[in-house]
Amino acid sequence: MSLKASYSVIAPFYDAAVERATRAARQRSLAALPGEAGRVLLAGVGTGLDLPYLPPAPRYVGLDLNRPMLRRALPRAGNLDFASVQGDAQHLPFTEAAFDAAVLHLILAVVPQPDRCLGEIARVVRPGGTVIVFDKFLRRGQPALLRRLANPLARRVASRLDVVFEDVLATVPQFAREDDQPALGGGWFRLIRLRRR
Numbered sequence: 124m125s126l127k128a129s130y131s132v133i134a135p136f137y138d139a140a141v142e143r144a145t146r147a148a149r150q151r152s153l154a155a156l157p158g159e160a161g162r163v164l165l166a167g168v169g170t171g172l173d174l175p176y177l178p179p180a181p182r183y184v185g186l187d188l189n190r191p192m193l194r195r196a197l198p199r200a201g202n203l204d205f206a207s208v209q210g211d212a213q214h215l216p217f218t219e220a221a222f223d224a225a226v227l228h229l230i231l232a233v234v235p236q237p238d239r240c241l242g243e244i245a246r247v248v249r250p251g252g253t254v255i256v257f258d259k260f261l262r263r264g265q266p267a268l269l270r271r272l273a274n275p276l277a278r279r280v281a282s283r284l285d286v287v288f289e290d291v292l293a294t295v296p297q298f299a300r301e302d303d304q305p306a307l308g309g310g311w312f313r314l315i316r317l318r319r320r
């Protein structure tokens with residue numbers, strides 16, 4: 124099963140499973156987003172659980188591979204200047220430096236090639252721009268046997284469980300890590316802020 128197909132099945136249940144558990148962490152993460160006007164990309168925007176917590180001034184583009192997830196995001200946009208785009212976060216349909224900031228919430232560890240995804244984010248975010256990441260990552264050398272055992276199935280239906288953020292970041296030298304804090308699950312989920320050099 125592809126992620127596109129599996130998230131079509133997950134879409135009607137996603138909010139019930141994820142909203143409450145992630146609300147506080149996503150609010151903390153989004154507080155790091157610059158509030159001034161500009162263009163902000165939400166990569167893998169899903170059902171739009173971030174939208175109620177976004178500052179009102181910027182123009183937002185929410186990209187997702189999956190139409191049933193995106194459809195649920197639109198009603199959450201309220202008065203925001205929000206456009207939805209169906210596309211692949213590993214091959215972004217945008218020009219260089221098109222965005223002032225990007226939000227990567229629960230997408231970097233979902234896509235098959237997180238290094239490709241972060242590389243694309245580096246291409247479309249302007250120098251000096253902010254990227255905020257909220258996701259689950261392993262530390263280098265962390266055994267995490269259960270997660271590694273579950274990974275072959277999990278990566279096909281919902282998310283990879285074996286992504287080491289430091290390994291991904293090492294492939295994209297355009298980013299400097301400014302902040303990195305534990306969020307949920309004893310530090311399995313982290314809030315990370317990057318600056319585009």
Ligand SMILES: C[S@@+](CC[C@H](N)C(=O)[O-])C[C@H]1O[C@@H](n2cnc3c(N)ncnc32)[C@H](O)[C@@H]1O
Binds near residue numbers: 130188
């Ligand atoms: C775990 S959900 C996260 C949704 C949202 N960002 C959130 O924080 O609730 C992962 C999302 O990534 C989308 N997705 C999976 N692979 C993708 C890809 N290659 N490009 C863009 N979106 C993708 C899925 O359709 C799904 O909406």
